[in-house]
Amino acid sequence: MVQATKNGAESVKKQNRTALPVPQRSAALTHLDPLQRYLSEVGQFGLLSPEEEHRLAVEFQRTQDPGVAYQLVTANLRLVVKIAMEHRSYYQNVLDLIQEGNIGLMQAVKHFDPYRGVRLPSYAQWWIRAYIYKFILENFSLVKIGTTQAQRKLFFRLKKEQNRLLREGFTPDSRLLAERIDVSEKDVVEMQKRLAGPESSLQAENPSTGHTLEDILAGPGDSPETLVADEDLRRRVRAVMNEFRATLDERERLIWDARFSDEDTQTFQTIGESAGITRQRVQQLDQRLRERFRAFLLERIPEASGRLI
Incomplete structure (x- = not known):
């Protein structure tokens, strides 16, 4: 089995x-x-x-x-x-x-x-x-949605373009949809007939995930290599965060731990009460810490620019 x-x-x-x-x-x-x-x-x-x-x-x-x-x-x-x-x-x-x-x-x-x-x-x-x-x-259907590039494009974009036309004040008829998606009007009509059938369960929400399968399939998604690269970058950033923390004085470390730890982030007001300073002063110190850490991080991991900070 x-x-x-x-x-x-x-x-x-x-x-x-x-x-x-x-x-x-x-x-x-x-x-x-x-x-x-x-x-x-x-x-x-x-x-x-x-x-x-x-x-x-x-x-x-x-x-x-x-x-x-x-x-x-x-x-x-x-x-x-x-x-x-x-x-x-x-x-x-x-x-x-x-x-x-x-x-x-x-x-x-x-x-x-x-x-x-x-x-x-x-x-x-x-x-x-x-x-x-x-x-x-x-x-999912005896009459398949289709797996050619044109069929998949039409299937994934049809509902999105219908909603977009409605927001723009237009009636999403087959002609307008065909122009927006760059397919023939005949293809749009045929796809609408398929999706109107009893087996349009791809548009039903999955109670386990809160998403429809149509949403999932239409999403581009990251390749596993991209996911692994991102995870590797995060691991290196966490190591640099620990290194940066060791350079801070006692008050800075208090703010750092309260704002950047894995636990729930504390408010400026709560941190100020703990440190005996005003909320505004905590906010200023928080901003300075962020700027210092950004420079500290990019000096060690230049490729982190625009990715995680």
């Missing part, structure tokens, strides 16, 4: 959808429905500690050993289940979503760089969601 492949890296390259070997099944599992049985099977795979995950990821990057890839994949199958369950309102067969998510997980293992300072589950989420979203888009 586990939808991945024991030959890890080899199957990732071939994009196969064959099954991972299943742990020995007890007699009690035979009476469960397929999803329950799958969840029971996945539960038999152990999780990896950060150290184990790093060691295996380094080994796989060096050797491309399918057995090592298998360990990395099976240790993260629970993550695929979690993400698939978040999207079950868009597609009835959760096992299909899990299967696609598992293929995304294998792609993540293939591309994962263990030296970037990010855990595999954090990196893999992008790949898992990408494969699940693509599968839903292609299969």
